[in-house]
């Protein structure tokens with residue numbers, strides 16, 4: 001690779017404005033597709049050289065997702081995911097403490113990513129290209145990649161996730177704040193659940209509330225977007241407190257005694273940790289949830305962070321999605337927030353006279369929304385942090401107000417459409 005600056009207009013409409021998107025995951029692909037539909041020439045630069053599909057996680061598809069997909073040119077796709085109509089709360093003995101009607105679409109990260117990725121041309125999706133820094137000295141930003149290549153553009157969109165290089169360069173004050181708890185998560189093939197467990201929990205959003213913890217399970221699409229009953233998967237997430245200095249450090253230490261500061265590859269997790277999780281499930285969770293935990297092929301440990309950037313734009317550069325804000329997952333707003341960040345940005349770019357003015361407007365609009373989501377998610381996750389001696393005990397399923405709030409509010413974004421805050 002040479003280090004001459006590429007401006008990316010070879011073979012494209014002369015005069016069209018050029019955007020580069022850093023990060024080819026959900027936010028980045030939404031940005032690329034929407035910008036393209038609004039007349040931009042777009043290239044996506046993704047650090048990972050291989051497929052991103054291995055991240056597998058369940059996603060609650062909020063109603064706005066379908067509109068956002070349609071805006072990105074993905075209209076006639078049939079179902080986005082599968083439907084659940086009911087939420088249940090089971091205690092450790094398997095007794096049903098609550099049942100609440102709630103119709104929602106649940107899907108998988110892969111399904112949403114595949115829909116988006118299939119619409120964006122391969123020749124402009126540059127895998128294995130890691131952004132190192134952005135040169136800000138000229139009129140237009142120049143992105144510098146790990147291979148030494150330089151790319152100049154009229155607009156740079158940082159969609160590079162929770163540890164965004166773009167954000168760390170432009171807004172270094174925005175820091176990840178560990179929340180005091182982790183999520184254990186994974187997916188199980190539908191067919192591996194026993195018939196009794198399947199009958200009782202599979203077609204529900206199923207909750208367990210041991211004191212200071214939350215278990216959550218729901219069905220998601222199967223491998224390769226399969227939505228045929230029988231071929232689906234069950235998504236399990238278990239939020240558990242883990243003090244940063246002691247328990248989290250221990251969980252992030254691998255079979256060779258090496259500490260991983262960010263996340264631990266599942267195959268390197270110590271077998272003891274898996275044993276402890278199974279034992280805790282036997283003590284704290286309903287028999288159906290215990291079974292689900294015991295069947296998980298691998299456990300993914302996800303420390304939960306808050307991230308709130310005070311700025312989203314600098315000149316011709318903007319950050320969107322998880323690069324800008326990361327809320328605890330209880331609101332399940334990450335995907336639609338990313339999509340709506342992009343909608344706000346392209347509308348402003350259409351209507352304002354300059355890229356800089358458009359991004360200022362985008363920043364003002366989206367900072368407010370991001371803050372509301374963060375505040376709401378903090379409130380919903382407040383019970384799960386590791387407690388210090390002397391702190392009040394965490395509520396449990398027996399605290400009806402708390403349990404009602406969890407069952408009625410989790411993974412719903414209706415609060416964003418009301419004037420009340422958070």
Ligand SMILES: Cc1cc2nc3c(=O)[nH]c(=O)nc-3n(C[C@H](O)[C@H](O)[C@H](O)COP(=O)(O)OP(=O)(O)OC[C@H]3O[C@@H](n4cnc5c(N)ncnc54)[C@H](O)[C@@H]3O)c2cc1C
Pocket residue numbers: 022023024025026027028045046047048052057058059060061129130131132159160161162163164165183185237302320321322323329332333334335336338411
């Ligand atoms: C347990 C859990 C459950 C969740 N549940 C839901 C849910 O139910 N509903 C929902 O809407 N959301 C949910 N979310 C959040 C949702 O997954 C994210 O908000 C969403 O995927 C948006 O991610 P993103 O594209 O902004 O970032 P990411 O998916 O992190 O993508 C960033 C991309 O940038 C690339 N990259 C990073 N650095 C560079 C670089 N320097 N150069 C080039 N490329 C780079 C990365 O490789 C990656 O592909 C959940 C999250 C968690 C943790």
